[in-house]
Amino acid sequence: MSAARIAVLVSGGGTNLQALIDAQQQGLLSSGQIVLVISNKADAYALERANKAGIPGVVITKKDCGGDQVAFEETILAQLAACEIDLIVLAGFMSILSQRFTDAYPKRILNVHPSLIPAFCGAGFYGLRVHEAALAKGVKVTGATVHFVNEIPDGGEIILQKAVEVQAGDTPETLQRRVMEQAEWLILPEAVEMVSEKLMQQL
Ligand code: GAR
Numbered sequence: 001m002s003a004a005r006i007a008v009l010v011s012g013g014g015t016n017l018q019a020l021i022d023a024q025q026q027g028l029l030s031s032g033q034i035v036l037v038i039s040n041k042a043d044a045y046a047l048e049r050a051n052k053a054g055i056p057g058v059v060i061t062k063k064d065c066g067g068d069q070v071a072f073e074e075t076i077l078a079q080l081a082a083c084e085i086d087l088i089v090l091a092g093f094m095s096i097l098s099q100r101f102t103d104a105y106p107k108r109i110l111n112v113h114p115s116l117i118p119a120f121c122g123a124g125f126y127g128l129r130v131h132e133a134a135l136a137k138g139v140k141v142t143g144a145t146v147h148f149v150n151e152i153p154d155g156g157e158i159i160l161q162k163a164v165e166v167q168a169g170d171t172p173e174t175l176q177r178r179v180m181e182q183a184e185w186l187i188l189p190e191a192v193e194m195v196s197e198k199l200m201q202q203l
Contacts, residue, residue: 004032004086004196004203009076009093010039012127014046015180016091016112016188021053023189032196036083038076040095062095073101080105086199089192090149094126099151107157109149110195112188114179116161117145121154131172131179140166142175144183146191159194160187 008017017037023029037050037057050057058079065071072095080088090111102109113121113130119142120133134142143163148156162183166175 003030004199005036005084006032006034006087006089006192006196007036007038007080007083007085008034008050008089008091010037010044010046010091011041011094012044012046012092014044014049014092016184017046018049019185020089020091020189020192021049021055023193025053029189029193029196031193031200032087036079036085038079040072040093046092069098070100073098077101077104086203087192087196088149089188091188092127096123096153097149102149102151106150107148107195108199109156110146110159110188110191111149111154111156112184113145113147113154114142114176114184115145116141116143116163117147117154117158121145123153125154128172128176131175134166135170135172135175142166142179144179144187146187159191162187 010017020034034055037055039047039059040061042059047057060075062072065075088105088109115121115130120130141163145158146160147158150156164179164182
């Protein structure tokens with residue numbers, strides 16, 4: 001096997017997916033290859049990014065699975081198995097996965113979170129809400145974390161973190177953008193390469 005087969009799970013804009021695609025095209029991500037993108041939102045712009053990069057995109061919504069979490073996760077697991085996926089990357093995937101799911105891929109699911117865990121994380125902390133909470137608390141430094149995913153939301157082993165300064169006058173939007181540019185888009189590809197490389201040695 002030449003590269004770990006990666007699936008990226010998304011829900012929205014997909015800038016972190018784009019960072020992975022760019023890293024792959026620049027040769028910074030070479031131990032893994034993105035072979036599948038799964039979105040739980042039909043209108044996610046991330047799907048267009050996948051399409052432009054020639055990566056198959058699949059939509060699996062909870063609604064299409066009768067609103068049932070077990071059926072939703074089973075459908076995703078079946079798709080992952082069909083594509084012989086080795087590593088799963090949650091890149092702005094806004095759905096909490098159950099232990100049944102996370103146990104199926106121990107230390108093979110990564111997530112990027114827009115804060116320095118353990119600050120501003122866990123259920124209810126996602127997307128802009130994380131930055132709203134950081135500004136409300138008045139922290140002067142925030143950042144991003146890439147971690148393994150287990151049954152505890154944002155509770156798995158930390159792989160990489162990077163700090164980012166909060167600036168006077170920041171809004172949740174300006175802070176989100178800085179955290180993405182200065183942290184998420186750098187540490188996510190780096191962590192995916194690190195984990196893929198290790199995985200390749202095991203396989
Ligand atoms: C990113 O900031 C990501 O860290 C965050 O959502 C955004 C998705 O942006 N994820 C979470 O909050 C997960 N708890 P993107 O779709 O442009 O990558």
